[in-house]
Amino acid sequence: MPQDVNIVIGGEAGQGLVTIGQLLSKVLVRAGYEILVTQGYQSRIRGGHNTFAVRVSTERRLAPRGSIDILVALNRETIDLHREQLTEKGRIITDSGFASDAADTIGAPFTDLGPERLWNTVAFGLLGNILGLPPDMLFQAVEGMIGKKHPETLPENKEILDKSYQWATAHVPQDLFTMSGGQDQGDRLMLNGNDAIALGALAGGVRFCSFYPMTPSTSIALNLITHADVMGVVVEQTEDEIAAVNMAIGASFAGAPSMVVTSGGGFALMVEGISLAGMTETPLLVVVGQRPGPATGLPTRTEQGDLEFVLHAGHGEFPRAVYAPATLESCYRLTQTALQTSERYQTPVFLLTDQFLADSYRAIPPFDVEKISPVRTGTDQHLGPQRYKRYTVTESGISPRLLPGVPDHLVVADSDEHYEDGHITEDLEVRVAMVDKRLRKLQGLQGEVLPPGYDGEGSVDLLLVCWGSTLGPVKEAVAVLRQQGRNSACLHFEQVWPLIPAQFLDFLASAKKVVCVEGNATAQFAGLIRRETGFAVSAHVLRYDGLPFTARYILDRLPI
Amino acid sequence: MATIDEYGKYETAWCPGCGNFGILNALKQALVSCGLLPHQVLLVSGIGQAAKTPHYLNANVFNGLHGRSLPAAQGAKLANPELTVIAQSGDGCMYGEGGNHFLAALRRNLDLTILVHDNRVYGLTKGQASPTSEQGFVTKAQPHGAASEPFNPVAVAVTMGASFVARGYAGFLDHLADLMAQAVKHRGTALVDIMQPCVSFNKINTYKWYKEHCYQLTEDYGPTDRDQALRTALEFGERIPLGVIWKTEKPLFEDRFPVLKQGPLFKQELNKEALRKVMTGYM
Incomplete structure (x- = not known):
C-alpha cells in the first residue's frame, strides 16, 4: 500500500499557517515524496477561517482528500470545524490551551515552546517529528525561507525547532504517521496551476499580457511581471477588463502574441472584445479561471460553472477552441498549444481552468526548454508586389497575416464587416463570403482537436x-x-471545444452506465455532449458548494 | 518624402458638408508635414461617423469597438513603439463609452495622438445628445433638453496633467493641420479636441455658430503655464479658445519597459537560456 497522509493546518489569516505549510511542503519534496497542496481561504486579508492542506504520498496525487490524518489547529475554531473529518487514527495537534482530553488530541505546550509570533516554527517542529523527517532538513528549510531576509532570527528559530521536535519525541506516539520510501527525484519545480500557465505562456512565446486583478487568475499575471524584463514581455494592469482585452487585441494586431487572464465577472466585461478578436481575426489567448458565480459568487472557491458561458461568449458567429487542463503538466503544455492554435487560426482561444487547479501545488520534474516552439509573428512579411489584403479569401479560411509598420504594405482590420482589404463594407455578397471564410477555419480547428x-x-x-x-x-x-x-x-476531455464525436462516442455507447462528473449545478458538459452527439448521459455527480471534488465525494454519490 | 497624393482620395459615407471632410484633409496635411509615410502610421478608431475616417486615407488601420480605440491603440504602441499611433473617434466614443479609457490613457502618457471629432451630438445613431452636448439641447431622445452638464474634455485633460492638450476647429483647416502635426510630433499623449459642425443633427452648433464663438490663441499665449491653461480650458461658452492650450514634458510610459528599448516585440526572439533560469527559480 502506498503511504498517503493528509495534513491540514487551520487558523486565521495572518497566523502563519501558509508558512508552516510551505516549509513542510519543501521538506517533503526534498525528501522525495509526492505532495498536493490545496488552500481554502476566505476573501479577506486577516481573520476568517483558512486552511492549508498537504496531502503527502509515495504516489502522484491529483486530488485533495476530505478525511484528515493530522490536523494542526492554530485556533479552537479549526478543531470545531474539522474534528469530524479525522480518520480513525487521525490526530489533532494544538496548543494545550485549546486541547481537550480526547484521545485524538495532542495538546502541546506552544506557549512554553516559543513566543506566539513563532508558533509556526513550533507547529513545524512538531509536524516534522510526527512525519519522521530528519531535523537537519527541517532547519535547512527554515534557513532557506528566512535566512536571507532575517538572519538574526535564525538562532531563536533553531532553538524553538529543536525544543518542539524533542517535545514531540517524548510525548507523541512514534510511528503514527512516519513517512518512508521517498525517492530521490532530483530538483523538482514547485508549482501551482497559475505558475504552470505563466511558464507555458513564456515558453509559448507570449509577449504581451493585460489584465485587471481578479481571483483566482491574478497570479498568472504576477508571475509574468516577475519575469517580464528578462523574458521581454510587456504586462500592464489596465483600468478595467474591457481595456485589458482591447489592449491585448491591439498588441496582437501589431505583432505581439498576447493574452488576458481573468475570471467569470471580468470575462463578462471582455465579451465584446472576444467578438472583436473573432471578427478582426486577431490571435488572442484568454485564460478564464473559474470560481463560483453568478455575479461575485464565492470569490476564493472553485467551480466549473462557466463552460457554457465561454463556449458562447461573444455576439455573432466565429470559430474558437477551448482547452481545459487537468494538471500542472497540462497547464504548461496546453497554454503553449492554445497560443499556437490562436496564432494559426487567427481567432480567440480559451484556456478554462478553476480556482482548485490555479491554487494547488505539486512538485514536478523540470520542463524541457529545448522542446518548445514559441509562436513567432511577422516572420514572412513579403508577399510580393500586389496590394496586401488582410482578409484574402482562402480555402482554409486563413489569410496570410502581415504586420503593420513594415514597408511596402498596409494592414487594415475592421470590426465592421469588411472587404478582403479590410475596409468597411455593406456589400451583402461580401458579407456572406467573409462569414464563410471565417467559419471555414473551424474545419481546420476540428482536424487538430x-x-x-x-x-x-x-x-x-x-x-x-x-x-x-x-x-x-x-x-x-x-x-x-x-x-x-x-x-x-474514466473518459477525460482536455479540449472541450470543438468536440469530435468520432473520438469518443463509442466509449459512451459501449459503457453500461455513463456518469458525468463536473463542478457545476446544471451538468453543462453533459448537455454539450448531448447537443453535439445526441447521446444522453443518464446520471451526474455534480458539485457546486465551492469545494474541489474528492474521490470520496464522487464515490458517495455514484448511482449504484 | 511623403506627398498628400500618397494618402489617397476615397469616396466617403458622410453627409455633404460634414465637418469630417475638413478634419480628414487636415490629417493628411499634418501627416505629410510630419514627413510620415503611410506604412509608418497606424490609425485606431472606434465606432461612429468620425471612426470611419481611417478608411478614407492610406495608412494602417485598426477600426475596433465603440469606445475602445484607446486601449487598442495603446496595445499596438506597446507592441511596436516604432509605429506612429493615432487614436481617432468622436465625442460619444472617446468621452462617453470610452470615458474611463480616456482618463487612463492621459495618466499613462504613451507617445500617442488622440484626435476627437467633437460635434456634440451622436451622428451615426441619428441625433441623440452626446457627452459634450449643450445643456438643454433638444433631441428625440432628450425631448426636454439634455439634462446633464456637458463634459469639458480640454479642462479634464489639463486637470489630469496630460502632456499636450489642444483644441481645433474643422473649419480652420491650416490651423487644425498645424495642431495635429504638433500633436503627432509631441513626445507623449496628445489630445486634439476638434470642434466640428454636424449638418444633419446639430442645428445649434453650426458653421456660423463656431465662426462666431471660436477664436485662435495668439502667439503671446504661453501653453506651459498650468494656471493659465486651466483658466483657458474652462473658457467654453460665448468664446471658445483654439490652439495648444497646455503642454509639458513627462516621462513616456513605454520607456518603463526595458524590452521596448530593443524595438518591436515581434522582432525579438525568445531567450531559451533566460527561460531555463526562470524555471530554476521555482525549484
Missing part, C-alpha cells in the same frame, strides 16, 4: 466522464472502484 483520454479496457460497466481539473479525483475514484471489483473507466 486533442482526443479525450480514455483510461479503461474495452467496454465497461461504469464510465465516468469529466473535463478539466476533475480528472484527478475521478481517476482516484475509478481506482477505488476497480479495487472493489467494478469494471469502470
Whole structure:
C-alpha cells in the first residue's frame, strides 16, 4: 500500500499557517515524496477561517482528500470545524490551551515552546517529528525561507525547532504517521496551476499580457511581471477588463502574441472584445479561471460553472477552441498549444481552468526548454508586389497575416464587416463570403482537436466522464472502484471545444452506465455532449458548494 | 518624402458638408508635414461617423469597438513603439463609452495622438445628445433638453496633467493641420479636441455658430503655464479658445519597459537560456 497522509493546518489569516505549510511542503519534496497542496481561504486579508492542506504520498496525487490524518489547529475554531473529518487514527495537534482530553488530541505546550509570533516554527517542529523527517532538513528549510531576509532570527528559530521536535519525541506516539520510501527525484519545480500557465505562456512565446486583478487568475499575471524584463514581455494592469482585452487585441494586431487572464465577472466585461478578436481575426489567448458565480459568487472557491458561458461568449458567429487542463503538466503544455492554435487560426482561444487547479501545488520534474516552439509573428512579411489584403479569401479560411509598420504594405482590420482589404463594407455578397471564410477555419480547428483520454479496457460497466481539473479525483475514484471489483473507466476531455464525436462516442455507447462528473449545478458538459452527439448521459455527480471534488465525494454519490 | 497624393482620395459615407471632410484633409496635411509615410502610421478608431475616417486615407488601420480605440491603440504602441499611433473617434466614443479609457490613457502618457471629432451630438445613431452636448439641447431622445452638464474634455485633460492638450476647429483647416502635426510630433499623449459642425443633427452648433464663438490663441499665449491653461480650458461658452492650450514634458510610459528599448516585440526572439533560469527559480 502506498503511504498517503493528509495534513491540514487551520487558523486565521495572518497566523502563519501558509508558512508552516510551505516549509513542510519543501521538506517533503526534498525528501522525495509526492505532495498536493490545496488552500481554502476566505476573501479577506486577516481573520476568517483558512486552511492549508498537504496531502503527502509515495504516489502522484491529483486530488485533495476530505478525511484528515493530522490536523494542526492554530485556533479552537479549526478543531470545531474539522474534528469530524479525522480518520480513525487521525490526530489533532494544538496548543494545550485549546486541547481537550480526547484521545485524538495532542495538546502541546506552544506557549512554553516559543513566543506566539513563532508558533509556526513550533507547529513545524512538531509536524516534522510526527512525519519522521530528519531535523537537519527541517532547519535547512527554515534557513532557506528566512535566512536571507532575517538572519538574526535564525538562532531563536533553531532553538524553538529543536525544543518542539524533542517535545514531540517524548510525548507523541512514534510511528503514527512516519513517512518512508521517498525517492530521490532530483530538483523538482514547485508549482501551482497559475505558475504552470505563466511558464507555458513564456515558453509559448507570449509577449504581451493585460489584465485587471481578479481571483483566482491574478497570479498568472504576477508571475509574468516577475519575469517580464528578462523574458521581454510587456504586462500592464489596465483600468478595467474591457481595456485589458482591447489592449491585448491591439498588441496582437501589431505583432505581439498576447493574452488576458481573468475570471467569470471580468470575462463578462471582455465579451465584446472576444467578438472583436473573432471578427478582426486577431490571435488572442484568454485564460478564464473559474470560481463560483453568478455575479461575485464565492470569490476564493472553485467551480466549473462557466463552460457554457465561454463556449458562447461573444455576439455573432466565429470559430474558437477551448482547452481545459487537468494538471500542472497540462497547464504548461496546453497554454503553449492554445497560443499556437490562436496564432494559426487567427481567432480567440480559451484556456478554462478553476480556482482548485490555479491554487494547488505539486512538485514536478523540470520542463524541457529545448522542446518548445514559441509562436513567432511577422516572420514572412513579403508577399510580393500586389496590394496586401488582410482578409484574402482562402480555402482554409486563413489569410496570410502581415504586420503593420513594415514597408511596402498596409494592414487594415475592421470590426465592421469588411472587404478582403479590410475596409468597411455593406456589400451583402461580401458579407456572406467573409462569414464563410471565417467559419471555414473551424474545419481546420476540428482536424487538430486533442482526443479525450480514455483510461479503461474495452467496454465497461461504469464510465465516468469529466473535463478539466476533475480528472484527478475521478481517476482516484475509478481506482477505488476497480479495487472493489467494478469494471469502470474514466473518459477525460482536455479540449472541450470543438468536440469530435468520432473520438469518443463509442466509449459512451459501449459503457453500461455513463456518469458525468463536473463542478457545476446544471451538468453543462453533459448537455454539450448531448447537443453535439445526441447521446444522453443518464446520471451526474455534480458539485457546486465551492469545494474541489474528492474521490470520496464522487464515490458517495455514484448511482449504484 | 511623403506627398498628400500618397494618402489617397476615397469616396466617403458622410453627409455633404460634414465637418469630417475638413478634419480628414487636415490629417493628411499634418501627416505629410510630419514627413510620415503611410506604412509608418497606424490609425485606431472606434465606432461612429468620425471612426470611419481611417478608411478614407492610406495608412494602417485598426477600426475596433465603440469606445475602445484607446486601449487598442495603446496595445499596438506597446507592441511596436516604432509605429506612429493615432487614436481617432468622436465625442460619444472617446468621452462617453470610452470615458474611463480616456482618463487612463492621459495618466499613462504613451507617445500617442488622440484626435476627437467633437460635434456634440451622436451622428451615426441619428441625433441623440452626446457627452459634450449643450445643456438643454433638444433631441428625440432628450425631448426636454439634455439634462446633464456637458463634459469639458480640454479642462479634464489639463486637470489630469496630460502632456499636450489642444483644441481645433474643422473649419480652420491650416490651423487644425498645424495642431495635429504638433500633436503627432509631441513626445507623449496628445489630445486634439476638434470642434466640428454636424449638418444633419446639430442645428445649434453650426458653421456660423463656431465662426462666431471660436477664436485662435495668439502667439503671446504661453501653453506651459498650468494656471493659465486651466483658466483657458474652462473658457467654453460665448468664446471658445483654439490652439495648444497646455503642454509639458513627462516621462513616456513605454520607456518603463526595458524590452521596448530593443524595438518591436515581434522582432525579438525568445531567450531559451533566460527561460531555463526562470524555471530554476521555482525549484
